[in-house]
Amino acid sequence: MTSTVPGPLPAMARGRRTKSALVQAGRQLFEEHGFSTVGIDAIAHGAGVSHGTFYTWFDSKEALLREIVTGVAKEIFTATSIGTRLPPDASYARIEAANRSFLRAVTRHSRILRVLDSQADVREDFRGLRLEIRESFVRCGMEGLIRMQELGLADPMLPPRATASALGAMVESFAHLWQDPVEGLDEAEAVDVLTRLWAGAIGLAPQAWPGGDRAAAATEALHE
Amino acid sequence: MTSTVPGPLPAMARGRRTKSALVQAGRQLFEEHGFSTVGIDAIAHGAGVSHGTFYTWFDSKEALLREIVTGVAKEIFTATSIGTRLPPDASYARIEAANRSFLRAVTRHSRILRVLDSQADVREDFRGLRLEIRESFVRCGMEGLIRMQELGLADPMLPPRATASALGAMVESFAHLWQDPVEGLDEAEAVDVLTRLWAGAIGLAPQAWPGGDRAAAATEALHE
Amino acid sequence: MTSTVPGPLPAMARGRRTKSALVQAGRQLFEEHGFSTVGIDAIAHGAGVSHGTFYTWFDSKEALLREIVTGVAKEIFTATSIGTRLPPDASYARIEAANRSFLRAVTRHSRILRVLDSQADVREDFRGLRLEIRESFVRCGMEGLIRMQELGLADPMLPPRATASALGAMVESFAHLWQDPVEGLDEAEAVDVLTRLWAGAIGLAPQAWPGGDRAAAATEALHE
Amino acid sequence: MTSTVPGPLPAMARGRRTKSALVQAGRQLFEEHGFSTVGIDAIAHGAGVSHGTFYTWFDSKEALLREIVTGVAKEIFTATSIGTRLPPDASYARIEAANRSFLRAVTRHSRILRVLDSQADVREDFRGLRLEIRESFVRCGMEGLIRMQELGLADPMLPPRATASALGAMVESFAHLWQDPVEGLDEAEAVDVLTRLWAGAIGLAPQAWPGGDRAAAATEALHE
DNA sequence: TATGAATGAGCTTTCATTCAT
DNA sequence: TATGAATGAAAGCTCATTCAT
Structure with a gap:
């Protein structure tokens, strides 16, 4: 054409x-x-x-980096919006889906995100972009947590924002560490572990776990 | 004198x-x-x-940074060895103590650790130091988890190393984010939240929570 | 154009x-x-x-010097190959021609050759170049001497290599000293003296001198 | 004491x-x-x-070098005055003695003289010292040559100063080159060659050669 | 005398950036 | 658009020299 x-x-x-x-x-x-x-x-x-x-x-080397990371940011924004496609009552599955897509996205772009990190410490404009990327996942987790707390499915004592920050950081950091061949887990296993940690961390009610409680969720995960 | x-x-x-x-x-x-x-x-x-x-x-700028971070690393190593001073049966208290001292140490040195991060991506020798710092806390968490799993106090399905990595990263990342005035928590609250998340994440048995279960632990924390 | x-x-x-x-x-x-x-x-x-x-x-100051002296070396190599254009039986004339062209070349480049000398003492790569330059003249002299010895025109007791080294050094050093206005000789006179010294040094047979012997050669030189 | x-x-x-x-x-x-x-x-x-x-x-690095080379210069001055101890009629022997002691002195101090050379190109004061060292040997050779010319023992056409310069440079340069294991001559042989070259170069009369002429001198040298 | 920390002019080299072609 | 020679600020680093102790 x-x-x-x-x-x-x-x-x-x-x-x-x-x-x-x-x-x-x-x-x-x-x-x-x-x-x-x-x-x-x-x-x-x-x-x-x-x-x-x-x-x-x-115009400069920074402009090139901005172009690169802007593209990456868009991809991650898309990834973090994926969890909400599931029905709102499927708490565990939503956590799992969000974790999977975010883990995948961060893993794929791990190295360049580290580069962005190193510049974000020094340059204001990159700092903003970095925060936005994190924020997108944190907000997703936070909103989910609030909903679950309202439904009586999660520990009501947890401050939503700090909790989502901490757990979001957990997933993101894990994605970075996972690069190194230290941990012998494939993606499915990694997602499973992270989701169990996450669900346990927020005190997800037994009935929201697949199978009916944490042990049953484990059995189910094994037969997957 | x-x-x-x-x-x-x-x-x-x-x-x-x-x-x-x-x-x-x-x-x-x-x-x-x-x-x-x-x-x-x-x-x-x-x-x-x-x-x-x-x-x-x-000899060089790098040598200066090495000197600085070596000192920081020593402090953090000391901090991570502090949890083990408590009796081995006090699972929750040990997690809490470890989290508090690590959170405190990382918070105090947050900025310079970020600088170390940025160099670790580029220079081999710094990478090693960075890993050692992380490893000291991860190993502490991993050993605790294994013991608890053996005592039937924690979810036996969790792979110890990956779990400790993820939760360690959670605490460390939280320390960095906490710098920014985003989250309105004081140290005691931050430690409390992180410890609840950690304990819940590993499925800590109800009897190991202060007060006897998660809800009682919350009441206790409030009256502290 | x-x-x-x-x-x-x-x-x-x-x-x-x-x-x-x-x-x-x-x-x-x-x-x-x-x-x-x-x-x-x-x-x-x-x-x-x-x-x-x-x-x-x-790439460096050394690279510039290398470029400079490489060019000079080429010129000198050319100069030292000039004596061989004369018929092989014209011993004295060949010595004279070689001396003249080498004297001229070294004189023209005297100062930069001294610079090369000073670096050759310190840097391996320049040492090689320095030796090559000398060698080209020495070999020329040595080959001429051997031929003359074979023809019975030169003292057969002289070791060719050492002799050529010594006489080559004589010409080269003279070129350097000549820079200073100490000696009041023009080029023709200098060449004449050096050639007489050289010819006498190797015991060149009377019949090979212009005119038939050393005294006649002197007379001839005066009327040139 | x-x-x-x-x-x-x-x-x-x-x-x-x-x-x-x-x-x-x-x-x-x-x-x-x-x-x-x-x-x-x-x-x-x-x-x-x-x-x-x-x-x-x-006071400076230069001052140290000056101290070092001043000592060396004294030794060489002593060496060049040695030839005159022989009877004035022993022309060949005087040349030989002067060559031997100068060759020996320069050889012993070859490296440091090269260092002096490299500085003489740059610093006025060292240039003077360098010239003095050379001059002492050149003057010795020049005076000898003039005497021999007066006695009819040497080619009267040779300009004494330039001739002595050239032949002095020959001996000195040979001493430097001799350092490298290129030429397989011991000291006696080196002195013999240099002296033959020198004597031949100035056209030393047959009766002044040991044995009566150049060939006889060779025979004599062999039986030494 | 001997010490060694402190100095700062000056070095070689790098590299983001400009601009005539 | 693309080129690559030219630029010059600024970097890391060296080292002869000074000086308080």
Whole structure:
């Protein structure tokens, strides 16, 4: 289709290709060597273009990182909204679904999120983005918790926001640690463990566990 | 008193003072502006010496950071070994004590640990130190969990290592987030919440909770 | 004319001009002030560019010196191969021609060769280059001596290599000393003296001297 | 004797020992690594004293080098005056004696003389010292040559000063090259070759050669 | 005398950024 | 758009020298 359009379009297509090559090369290099270690030279070379071309597409190295992490953030926002598709009474399953999709998303982008972290400590604008990413998952957990507390399914003593922060951080941190081959768990097992921890942590009522209580949930998980 | 010490000490004393001034200035600046942003000049100036003097005491900026975080690591190692002073049957109290001392230690050193994080992604030697710090708390939690599982006090289905990793990460991450004035909790409340989450997460048996079960534990915590 | 050359050449031409300006400035400054005394700043300033530009063209000060002396070495290699163009029976004339071209080459590059000397004492790679330069003249002299010995024209007792080394060093050192206005000789006189010394040193047979013996050679030289 | 004198003398003895330790360490390090490469730190450490002590004894690194080479120069001056002890009519023997003692002296101090060379190119004061060292041998050779020319024993066409310069440089350079195990000659052989070259170069009359002419001199040398 | 901490000018080198082509 | 030479601020680091002890 685009190939039939004459004139400026192919050039634009070439331009887009250049830009996305820079994004890709930048992401890979940042993940591998960190942000401040990687120079414009390396990125341009990795994208197969010359040094100066970088500045045709980005104002600075920070701008490139912003472009990269903005894309990542969108993906994570999508992931965190997935738990709400299940019926509101399926508490355990909702927790599980939210954990699975967030674990998956964070795992996939673990390295670049660490890079974002390191810049967030230093640059205001990145700090905001970092908080938004976390917030999306925390709010999801918090709203779920409040609902469960209202339904008498969760420990009413727990402050919702702090609890969701703590448990959200647990899942996210686990995703990062999981990268290293330290823990011998596959994704299903990891999700299972995290969900049990989460459910137990908020004092999820026995009837909300699959099978009817924690032990039965274990049996069920084994036969899955 | 010091005047009774003979010979080389005065000179040494001057040196030690300089060195510790550099450590202090370095730490403050790293915490405030990050590692790569801060130059030797700034550190030396912050310590009230000329930049050449920096190299009398440290081989490089990295060496200074190593010195700083090594000191921090020692403090944290001490903190994590504190839970074991309680009698082994006081499960909940032990979890609580461990959480309190670790939370306190990490909170006090939160910023510099973030700086260490950012370097650990890039430099091998820092990565090791970072892992050791985490490991000390994780192992403490893991050993406690195993004991409780053996005593029938905790969910036997939980893989000890992964569970301790996840919950340890929860406490540590909470300490970092807690810095920001987002959550309106004081230390006692934070420790209480984290301990309830932890105890619930591992399915701590009702009789091990203070008061005899989770609800009683809540009442007790309120009257504390 | 140059305008007919297509594409990248103008930019390249600018680059080449810059590079050769650096080479020229570096050479002049090294000759005037020695290697370690001269900084990158001075070289760049001498070439009319900023000091950062230096590193666009050379990796280090050593790399610049290597470029300079490599060029000089090539010239000297050419010079030392010049004696062999004469007929092999013209012993005296061949010695004279070799001396003249080597004297001329060394004289022209005397100062930079001294700089090379000073670095050759310290850096392995320059040592090799230094030896090669000497070797080219020494081998030329050695081969000539062996031939003359075989023809019965030179003292057969002389060890060829050591002899050529000593006499080669004589010519080279003379070239260096000659720089200073100590000796009031022009080039023709210097060549004449050196050649007489050389010929006498190896015991060149009377019939190989111009005119038939040493005295006749002197008369001839005077009427030249 | 000195040991019986009380009070300040032992301290002075210690001082002298310190100074000569610095001279020794400096010389060794300069010879091994060159002048500009070696720092005050290394010298002081090599002498077993502290950094600052160096400046108790020397004003600068240059001052140390001056002290070292001044001592060497004295030795060489002594060596070059040795030839004149022989009877004035023993031309060949005088050349031989002068060559031997100069070769020996230069060989012994070859490395440090090279260091002096490298500084002589840059610093005026060292240049003077360098020239004096050379001059002492050159003058000796020049005076000898003039005498022989007057006696009709040497080629009268040779300009005495330039000739002595060239031949002196030959001996000196040979001493430096001889360091490397390139030439397989022992000292006696080296002296013999150099003297034959020298005698031949100046056209020394047959009757002044040992045995009566060059060939006879060779026979004699073989039976030595 | 000897010490060694302190100094700071000066070095080489890097790299984000600009701009003429 | 793409190029790559040029820029120059700023970095990390060295080292001869000073000086209080």
